[in-house]
Structures are given as C-alpha cells and as structure tokens.
Amino acid sequence: DLMADEQSNLPKELSEKYMITKKIGVGVCGEVKLAFERATCKKVALKTINKKDFPASVGTATRSAEREIQILQKIDHPCLIKTKDFFQTDDSYYIFLELMEGGELFDRVKSKQQIKEPIAKLYFYQMLKAVEYLHNNGIIHRDLKPENVLLSSHDDVCVIKITDFNQSKILEESALMRTLCGTPTYLAPEVFTDAVTVGYSRAVDAWSLGVVLFVCLAGYPPFYPDARIGLSVSDQITQGIYTFIPSKWDGISDDAKDVVKKLLRVDPNVRLTIEEALQHPWLMDEAMKETAEGIMYPKDSRDADGTADSGDATVASTGKRSREDEEE
Numbered sequence: 594d595l596m597a598d599e600q601s602n603l604p605k606e607l608s609e610k611y612m613i614t615k616k617i618g619v620g621v622c623g624e625v626k627l628a629f630e631r632a633t634c635k636k637v638a639l640k641t642i643n644k645k646d647f648p649a650s651v652g653t654a655t656r657s658a659e660r661e662i663q664i665l666q667k668i669d670h671p672c673l674i675k676t677k678d679f680f681q682t683d684d685s686y687y688i689f690l691e692l693m694e695g696g697e698l699f700d701r702v703k704s705k706q707q708i709k710e711p712i713a714k715l716y717f718y719q720m721l722k723a724v725e726y727l728h729n730n731g732i733i734h735r736d737l738k739p740e741n742v743l744l745s746s747h748d749d750v751c752v753i754k755i756t757d758f759n760q761s762k763i764l765e766e767s768a769l770m771r772t773l774c775g776t777p778t779y780l781a782p783e784v785f786t787d788a789v790t791v792g793y794s795r796a797v798d799a800w801s802l803g804v805v806l807f808v809c810l811a812g813y814p815p816f817y818p819d820a821r822i823g824l825s826v827s828d829q830i831t832q833g834i835y836t837f838i839p840s841k842w843d844g845i846s847d848d849a850k851d852v853v854k855k856l857l858r859v860d861p862n863v864r865l866t867i868e869e870a871l872q873h874p875w876l877m878d879e880a881m882k883e884t885a886e887g888i889m890y891p892k893d894s895r896d897a898d899g900t901a902d903s904g905d906a907t908v909a910s911t912g913k914r915s916r917e918d919e920e921e
C-alpha cells in the first residue's frame with residue numbers, strides 16, 4: 594500500500610480516520626485510491642486533487658477543484674456520486690467518495706467488448722436521469738465519458754453513478770438575460786438574434802452521452818484516429834462522420850441506432866436534448882424503467898404508499914430552468 598512518507602504527509606485526522614491503500618483510478622487532476630474507514634472497515638474511494646499539479650495555472654486548478662467540491666456537496670441523485678468526507682491541506686484536497694465496487698464503465702466495456710442492448714439501455718436511462726437532474730440544477734458536466742461512469746457492482750443489472758465534476762460549469766444568470774428583461778428601446782437587433790443560439794452549452798452533454806452509448810453498444814468509438822478515414826478525429830467530429838460497422842451493429846435495434854444518430858447531430862440546435870432522449874421510442878420500455886427505478890430507489894427507502902422518495906428534491910426547489918439560464 595502507500596509508501597510511509599505518502600501516508601505521513603496526510604493530515605493527522607485523516608490518517609486516524611482512514612487507512613489509504615492502492616491506487617484504483619487516475620484522473621486528469623489527481624488520482625483515486627481505495628481507502629478503509631478504520632471505525633467501520635467500510636471501503637471508500639479517496640480522490641486527491643493536488644493544487645500544485647498545475648503550477649502555471651494553479652489558480653485555475655484551485656478554482657476548478659473548489660467548483661467540483663461545491664457541486665459534489667450540492668447534488669443529491671441516485672445516479673450521481675456522493676461525497677462521504679472531505680479534508681484540505683495547503684497543497685491538496687482530499688475528497689472521500691462512495692466506493693463503486695463495479696469500477697468504471699470503461700473497463701466493463703473493454704472486458705465485454707459490447708454491452709448487451711437491454712443492459713446498455715438500462716445504463717443509458719440512468720445516465721439520462723442523472724444529467725437531466727444536473728441540467729435542471731444549472732450544472733453542465735462537460736466531461737462525460739466511460740471513465741466517469743461508475744458501476745455499483747459486478748452484476749449487469751446495477752446502479753450507475755456519474756462522477757468527476759472537475760470540468761463542470763455552473764450556469765449563472767447572464768448579462769444577456771438581464772438585458773432581455775429590460776426595455777429594448779435602444780437595443781440592437783443582433784442582441785435578439787444572438788440570444789437565439791446562446792444557452793446551448795448543455796447540448797455538449799447530450800453529444801457526449803451519444804458517444805458513450807455508441808461505445809457501449811458497438812464496443813468501438815464513433816470518432817477515432819484511423820488513416821483509412823483520412824480525417825483527423827476533430828474533423829470527423831465537426832463533420833459528424835462516423836460508421837455503423839455492420840458486423841458490430843447488425844444485432845442492434847433501429848431504435849437504438851436512431852437515438853445515437855439524433856444525439857450525434859453536429860448542430861446543437863437540432864441535437865436531441867436530454868428531455869427529448871428520455872421521450873425517444875427506444876426508452877419507452879416500461880420493464881426497463883421498472884428495473885431502473887427499483888435499483889435507483891430501493892424499497893427500503895420507499896415510504897408506506899410505495900412511492901419512491903425522489904432524489905430530485907433539490908429540483909423541486911429550483912424547478913425547470915429555461916435555456917436562457919446560461920452565462921454568455
């Protein structure tokens with residue numbers, strides 16, 4: 594496990610409460626280790642963010658770390674990772690998170706080559722519900738990928754949780770919104786026409802979920818470096834050029850392909866929103882939703898009349914946010 598010196602420069606109260614062992618994941622901004630709470634012997638994940646890792650932009654690292662921590666402590670949804678504990682020193686943040694025994698979706702797809710369609714649909718439905726919750730709370734994830742989708746167990750049917758809010762963005766009321774609330778007597782026309790396209794930053798999450806769904810179903814990514822394509826990955830993306838390789842996609846339903854096509858639309862204005870994806874025929878599958886709701890809101894958390902205690906409590910206070918809730 595940890596080298597003695599690493600264990601030694603941890604805050605004393607952290608070492609007294611937890612035993613840190615092996616590395617289980619590496620993020621862009623730090624690493625994730627397996628830890629045990631000494632009092633309960635329960636396993637937890639420890640995400641360490643070193644402030645000094647980006648000397649040049651130490652300000653940015655700290656701000657994004659603080660934003661990540663702010664989001665982690667505010668969110669409450671069965672498909673979003675929860676914080677268990679938190680420590681800070683001059684040069685690092687230590688965030689204790691619930692341990693997801695099934696590991697990262699990335700490794701699951703790698704080991705299974707392709708995820709069976711009904712299971713991919715169960716995972717995708719949970720991702721949509723998690724991102725719907727984030728968007729309704731004015732948060733854009735901006736880094737959705739299989740490495741940031743964790744599985745609660747080794748079983749196919751399990752809860753998934755989205756993690757890593759290091760790249761996330763919190764939507765604030767914008768100057769444009771305040772302008773549009775005023776009297777437009779002296780307002781130039783382009784302010785109105787520009788307003789039509791502002792506020793689609795959340796569409797990036799829909800695109801990313803399209804890529805994640807593609808990878809789960811097909812076992813290969815839609816956009817990847819390949820000399821035979823003759824285009825850089827960024828050109829493939831900006832032109833929306835990808836292939837449904839028949840040998841991989843033959844056994845997969847047309848509805849599943851249709852969701853992917855409508856999420857991988859280059860123009861964010863016509864791309865499927867999270868809400869529209871939840872209404873797509875592929876997701877109109879009561880049996881799947883029954884299974885999903887059953888594992889997301891296990892019966893012990895249900896009250897007498899069997900209704901689930903909604904994980905969207907926070908949303909109730911803020912309700913739906915219009916597209917205009919975007920900073921410029």
Ligand SMILES: NC(=O)c1ccc2nc(-c3ccc(Oc4cccc(O)c4)cc3)[nH]c2c1
Nearest residue numbers: 617618620625627638693694696697756757
């Ligand atoms: N990037 C993040 O913000 C983040 C946040 C939390 C994370 N937890 C894991 C993780 C959890 C369990 C894994 O399998 C194991 C490893 C050891 C024991 C075990 O039971 C399961 C692998 C990765 N990866 C994470 C990444």
